[in-house]
Amino acid sequence: MELKPVYTVKNLSFAYPKHSVLEGVDLALYPGEVVSLLGPNGCGKSTLIRLMLRLLEGRGDIRLHGEPLYNYNHRDIATHVAYIPQYHNVPFGYSVEEMVVMGRVSKLGFFAHPSRRDRDIARAALERVGIADLASRPFGQLSGGQKQMVLLARAIAQEVRTFIMDEPVNGLDYGNQMRLLRMIAELAAEGYTFLKTTHYPDHALLVSTRVVVMHGGKIIADGDPDAVITPRMLRHVYDVDAEVIRHRERGWCVPHFNPPSHTPCS
Numbered sequence: 653m654e655l656k657p658v659y660t661v662k663n664l665s666f667a668y669p670k671h672s673v674l675e676g677v678d679l680a681l682y683p684g685e686v687v688s689l690l691g692p693n694g695c696g697k698s699t700l701i702r703l704m705l706r707l708l709e710g711r712g713d714i715r716l717h718g719e720p721l722y723n724y725n726h727r728d729i730a731t732h733v734a735y736i737p738q739y740h741n742v743p744f745g746y747s748v749e750e751m752v753v754m755g756r757v758s759k760l761g762f763f764a765h766p767s768r769r770d771r772d773i774a775r776a777a778l779e780r781v782g783i784a785d786l787a788s789r790p791f792g793q794l795s796g797g798q799k800q801m802v803l804l805a806r807a808i809a810q811e812v813r814t815f816i817m818d819e820p821v822n823g824l825d826y827g828n829q830m831r832l833l834r835m836i837a838e839l840a841a842e843g844y845t846f847l848k849t850t851h852y853p854d855h856a857l858l859v860s861t862r863v864v865v866m867h868g869g870k871i872i873a874d875g876d877p878d879a880v881i882t883p884r885m886l887r888h889v890y891d892v893d894a895e896v897i898r899h900r901e902r903g904w905c906v907p908h909f910n911p912p913s914h915t916p917c918s
């Protein structure tokens with residue numbers, strides 16, 4: 653049986669008033685995939701994600717579960733897709749638990765209050781992410797990394813199968829980076845689908861079924877992580893000389909890094 657894509661993006665272009673950002677972008681996202689979107693600062697990764705969530709409107713065809721995206725309003729999209737943005741500020745003094753309960757909004761009727769079940773689901777999501785102890789803290793007073801983990805819990809509480817994450821490890825300490833990547837791998841093994849941007853080719857090698865590389869507003873590579881993350885690509889896209897070595901059956905990027913030798917002051 654042919655697997656139907658969650659998303660298809662065809663010939664997508666987008667320009668801000670003064671400059672073009674995306675040109676003729678094609679992308680498909682299939683159930684169970686973990687797709688890492690790599691590319692240098694400003695190449696258009698967040699713009700592509702925002703277009704896929706209808707937070708921006710471009711030219712081209714975007715379909716979610718086969719239906720044109722313009723047939724969905726934001727609430728409909730939230731019944732299928734959880735979005736974890738790069739930065740998140742909330743104007744009011746919501747607690748962490750209230751923030752996570754907000755993940756249930758697309759499941760509630762208009763004007764309905766969260767039920768006991770909604771609160772239980774939110775608490776279970778906080779437990780799963782390992783931050784139940786933060787439940788009563790004001791969200792606005794958390795560190796950047798703690799906020800990121802709360803947004804992950806909120807996405808889990810949303811009970812959808814597709815997650816779109818913009819630089820999810822941004823601001824996370826090393827332990828939380830690994831916990832978050834492990835959680836992505838665990839959820840993917842349960843059949844969840846991920847599209848995530850990242851600045852870390854190593855993370856893309858660690859947790860991805862496919863890697864897509866953007867450069868100059870276009871997709872220049874899309875395929876198996878080991879085939880896409882090569883010294884040639886790292887040089888072309890990031891201007892970095894690096895080897896991709898294999899260790900424990902995985903690829904790791906090792907940059908050529910020769911700092912000037914340090915001469916202590918006499």
Ligand SMILES: Nc1ncnc2c1ncn2[C@@H]1O[C@H](COP(=O)(O)OP(=O)(O)OP(=O)(O)O)[C@@H](O)[C@H]1O
Nearest residue numbers: 668669673691692693694695696697698699700849
């Ligand atoms: N609101 C805006 N108005 C005008 N230009 C914008 C706006 N937002 C982003 N841009 C520009 O669009 C281009 C793409 O930005 P985008 O945020 O999509 O890049 P990115 O690949 O996600 O970058 P990063 O890795 O630094 O997060 C950049 O040149 C950026 O300066």
